[in-house]
Amino acid sequence: MSYFVDPETYRAYKDRVLELSQSIQINYPEHLPPEKRKPGLSDEEIAERLGLDVFTAREIRCVAEREYYGLDEWQKALEFKERACRDYAKRGLSSVTKKYKPKSKGS
Amino acid sequence: MDGAVEAAETDTAQAHAEQIKAAAEGFGADVVGIAPAARWDEYVPEGYRPYDLLPDAKSVIVVGTRGPTAGAWRSPNPRVMEVLGLDFANDRAIAALTGWVEAKTGHMAMQAPGLPVAGHQPPFSYMLAAVLAGLGTRSFAANIVLNPRFGLLYYSACITTLDLPGDPMLEQDVCPAPMCVQTYKHIGRTPCMAACPADGGGCLDGKIGEDGRIEEAYYDRERCVSRAMNFGPVTFQKVLVDLATEADPDVRRAKVNSDFFSRACSGVAFYKESVAQCFECMRVCPVGRQERKLK
Amino acid sequence: MNDQSPTLSAEAARKMIEDTARKGGALVFGIADPAGFAAAPEGHRPEDLLPGTRSVIVVGGAKPRAGDWASTDFRHMELSSTNDRVTALAMKIANLIERELGYYALTVPPGVDAGQQPFISLSLAAELAGCGSRSLAGPVLHHDHGFVYFGALLTTLPLPYDAPLETPACPAPTCVSMFEEEGVTPCTKVCNKAEGGCLSGRIENGRWAERSYDAARCTARVYNHWIPSFQKVVADALDEPDADRRRMMLNSGLFTRTLWSMTYANISQGQCFECVRVCPVDARTRDLR
Numbered sequence: 001m002s003y004f005v006d007p008e009t010y011r012a013y014k015d016r017v018l019e020l021s022q023s024i025q026i027n028y029p030e031h032l033p034p035e036k037r038k039p040g041l042s043d044e045e046i047a048e049r050l051g052l053d054v055f056t057a058r059e060i061r062c063v064a065e066r067e068y069y070g071l072d073e074w075q076k077a078l079e080f081k082e083r084a085c086r087d088y089a090k091r092g093l094s095s096v097t098k099k100y101k102p103k104s105k106g107s
Numbered sequence: 108m109d110g111a112v113e114a115a116e117t118d119t120a121q122a123h124a125e126q127i128k129a130a131a132e133g134f135g136a137d138v139v140g141i142a143p144a145a146r147w148d149e150y151v152p153e154g155y156r157p158y159d160l161l162p163d164a165k166s167v168i169v170v171g172t173r174g175p176t177a178g179a180w181r182s183p184n185p186r187v188m189e190v191l192g193l194d195f196a197n198d199r200a201i202a203a204l205t206g207w208v209e210a211k212t213g214h215m216a217m218q219a220p221g222l223p224v225a226g227h228q229p230p231f232s233y234m235l236a237a238v239l240a241g242l243g244t245r246s247f248a249a250n251i252v253l254n255p256r257f258g259l260l261y262y263s264a265c266i267t268t269l270d271l272p273g274d275p276m277l278e279q280d281v282c283p284a285p286m287c288v289q290t291y292k293h294i295g296r297t298p299c300m301a302a303c304p305a306d307g308g309g310c311l312d313g314k315i316g317e318d319g320r321i322e323e324a325y326y327d328r329e330r331c332v333s334r335a336m337n338f339g340p341v342t343f344q345k346v347l348v349d350l351a352t353e354a355d356p357d358v359r360r361a362k363v364n365s366d367f368f369s370r371a372c373s374g375v376a377f378y379k380e381s382v383a384q385c386f387e388c389m390r391v392c393p394v395g396r397q398e399r400k401l402k
Numbered sequence: 403m404n405d406q407s408p409t410l411s412a413e414a415a416r417k418m419i420e421d422t423a424r425k426g427g428a429l430v431f432g433i434a435d436p437a438g439f440a441a442a443p444e445g446h447r448p449e450d451l452l453p454g455t456r457s458v459i460v461v462g463g464a465k466p467r468a469g470d471w472a473s474t475d476f477r478h479m480e481l482s483s484t485n486d487r488v489t490a491l492a493m494k495i496a497n498l499i500e501r502e503l504g505y506y507a508l509t510v511p512p513g514v515d516a517g518q519q520p521f522i523s524l525s526l527a528a529e530l531a532g533c534g535s536r537s538l539a540g541p542v543l544h545h546d547h548g549f550v551y552f553g554a555l556l557t558t559l560p561l562p563y564d565a566p567l568e569t570p571a572c573p574a575p576t577c578v579s580m581f582e583e584e585g586v587t588p589c590t591k592v593c594n595k596a597e598g599g600c601l602s603g604r605i606e607n608g609r610w611a612e613r614s615y616d617a618a619r620c621t622a623r624v625y626n627h628w629i630p631s632f633q634k635v636v637a638d639a640l641d642e643p644d645a646d647r648r649r650m651m652l653n654s655g656l657f658t659r660t661l662w663s664m665t666y667a668n669i670s671q672g673q674c675f676e677c678v679r680v681c682p683v684d685a686r687t688r689d690l691r
Contacts, residue, residue, distance in 0.1 A: 003635075003651075003654055003655075003656040004647075004650040004651050004654040004656070005650060006647070006650070007644075007646035007647060007649075007650055010650060022227070022228075022328060023327075023328055023329050024325070024326070024327055024328065024329070025250055025324075025325070025326040025328055026323075026324070026325055026326075027323060027324055028245055028250045028324060028326070029244065029245040029250070029280075029321050029324055030150065030235075030238050030244070030245060030276075031244070031280065031320065031321070032321070039150075039151075041152075042151075042152045042154060042155065043225065043228070044152065044153075044154060045152055058225050058226070058655060059654065059655050061225075061226055061228075062225060062226035062653065062654065062655035062658055063649075063650060063653040063654065063655075065226045065227055065329065065332075066226075066341070066344060066345065066348075066653040066658070067649075067653060068329035069329055069330060069332075069333050071342075071345050071346065071349060073330065073333040074333045074337060074342055074345065074367075075367070076308070076333075077333045077334040077337050077385065078337065080303075080308075080309075080334065080387070081185040081189075081334065081337075081384075081385055081387060082185060084185070084302060084303075084387040084390070085182075085183060085184070085185035085386075085387065085390065086183050086184075086185075088387075088390055088391065089181070089182075089183035090183075093298055093391055096298055096301040096302040096391050097290060097294055097298060097301050099301075100294035100295065100296060100301055101293070101294055102293075102294070159474070159475065160473050160474065160475050160478060161469055161472060161473050161474075162472065162474060198669075202487075205467060205469070206467060209467050209468055209469060209690060213690050213691055214690055214691045215467075215468050215469035215472050215690045215691065216467060216468075216469040217467065217469035217470050217472075217473055217478060217482075218470075218482050220475070220477060220478045220481040220482065221481075222481045222662060222666055222669075222670070223658075223659075223662055224477050224480075224481070224659060225655050225658075225659065226655060226658055230475055230477055230478065230481075266469070267469065268469070268690075268691060269691075339665060340658070340661035340662050340664075340665050341661075343661060344652060344653065344657065344658060344661055347636075347652050348648075348649050348652045348653060351639055351640065351648050351649075351652060352645045352648060352649065374665070375661060375664060375665045376665075378665045378666050378667070378668060381665050
């Protein structure tokens with residue numbers, strides 16, 4: 001058995017696997033009612049849902065997690081943190097809220 | 108069961124719980140909570156519950172410790188906390204406590220495995236454990252569990268066959284804080300959402316209901332990975348794929364010798380550098396801020 | 403033993419050091435005569451690391467707890483196994499000897515020197531210090547505590563030596579009985595070389611007469627996600643002509659996990675415990691409620 005899945009299988013299932021996984025987390029707080037709470041599925045549950053074996057489902061998830069964003073997002077992350085941290089040190093909370101504040105009528 | 112025996116056992120369990128909490132604090136925990144193992148049934152699928160890891164597990168003891176110092180939070184240079192965001196006090200405390208439980212009570216105990224074993228997935232979620240042990244509630248900020256006193260904490264857990272009285276889960280949500288509810292009413296988002304908005308290239312979105320509670324929460328974990336795991340195993344792997352598919356030897360050499368890849372290698376080599384590398388949603392969070400105010 | 407410190411007798415120095423070790427969590431403590439390392443390869447003897455070494459101090463501990471052994475998820479111990487705590491204890495003792503007693507002390511690095519060879523064999527040091535004996539499974543086992551992690555330090559301080567064990571901890575009496583009945587012991591049964599595992603051996607007169615160990619296979623198990631798997635996947639990927647398949651290899655779960663293990667080397671050193679899991683030597687210490 002190979003330790004990786006073939007690219008064709010990966011391409012065929014990756015979007016569906018990601019959708020069911022915990023990559024995008026919607027409504028996780030425990031206080032939400034069961035009908036609204038949507039925790040991601042385990043690899044076992046994803047495999048069952050998609051008719052895959054657990055190894056294949058897990059492997060597709062692992063690769064898809066890595067490929068979700070390109071390396072440019074990692075470079076952008078540096079710029080984001082540099083700006084956010086230094087702005088907050090200068091201007092406090094308004095560094096993040098000011099741009100969303102409704103414009104006053106006079107402005 | 109005979110009433111007197113039952114009462115005596117309850118007293119013993121209560122005494123154990125108190126001793127355990129005192130010991131945990133002695134080992135460096137800022138907070139300690141206990142959750143009965145059965146609480147997991149409602150929240151996670153089979154395979155991820157305490158007794159899936161330790162047969163006959165009855166309780167989970169959770170410790171939380173503070174991460175960056177107040178001084179580190181004040182630094183205008185984000186790289187300070189990227190490199191030394193925390194010192195693993197939570198892991199040291201739980202390792203000592205786990206040994207203590209076995210030695211003092213004669214019951215089995217194990218440090219719950221919280222590192223990833225398949226992609227991002229760990230065998231056991233420390234964050235859920237913290238919620239179930241009454242130490243905090245989930246927040247809009249990356250679903251991070253906020254403690255009412257300290258805000259952001261780092262958690263570890265010990266699974267044991269010792270039957271202990273559980274602490275109640277928090278009834279009052281820690282997030283959103285009253286100030287954040289006001290901000291949301293005013294600008295349509297909380298400070299953390301404003302700092303890292305999903306509709307502005309960030310990770311977070313959500314809605315607060317009429318009752319002042321989280322009604323909807325959205326978190327793009329994969330974008331968060333690019334920020335919170337900016338350097339370390341994930342980045343190393345991504346650059347390696349890039350190198351292995353790069354045809355031009357000059358470009359390949361430039362990538363190998365780049366500062367970016369050097370920092371990725373450093374994150375792999377020095378594990379303390381690879382734990383948490385983005386704090387921007389927490390930086391603007393008001394919960395626990397009073398604990399970070401010093402002279 | 404050798405001569406004595408002018409300010410503290412060798413016996414008193416030993417007691418002070420052992421007390422510190424025990425207080426720091428050592429389950430096992432012993433001192434070896436450096437002359438016992440004569441059989442070790444040149445360059446890997448105490449004198450090669452610290453000229454004038456007169457004592458080799460060995461501490462052992464940080465063994466998996468009863469709950470760890472009881473876990474049904476094998477990955478748990480992959481994420482909690484470490485000799486870091488014992489190495490830290492050895493360093494603490496080294497500092498004590500230099501600062502309090504005024505003799506040179508050097509902690510034996512737990513990693514490997516060139517050619518993947520240990521600087522000093524910790525297993526040999528443990529045996530010579532009477533801290534245990536080699537087992538069929540591989541690790542040095544202590545009579546009471548079974549498998550423990552070892553740390554060692556070299557010092558120019560002369561101390562009373564311990565002698566190697568007269569009776570080995572392995573094979574345990576129950577293993578001898580099992581071998582007589584089935585021709586295997588618990589460890590050779592669970593990881594049997596003839597069945598794709600690593601171990602085989604024969605007992606005669608209550609002692610091991612033959613032992614066969616497939617170190618390469620053991621590496622694949624104990625270092626399941628570690629430097630060898632890193633090298634193997636990279637080599638595999640570089641040989642792969644198809645770029646898509648290369649990408650799948652480098653993004654695979656195996657490689658991802660390997661990078662995490664390498665990063666968190668402090669808690670993921672050992673990744674297979676199956677031969678020791680079934681070992682009865684320290685069964686008493688694993689029997690909790």
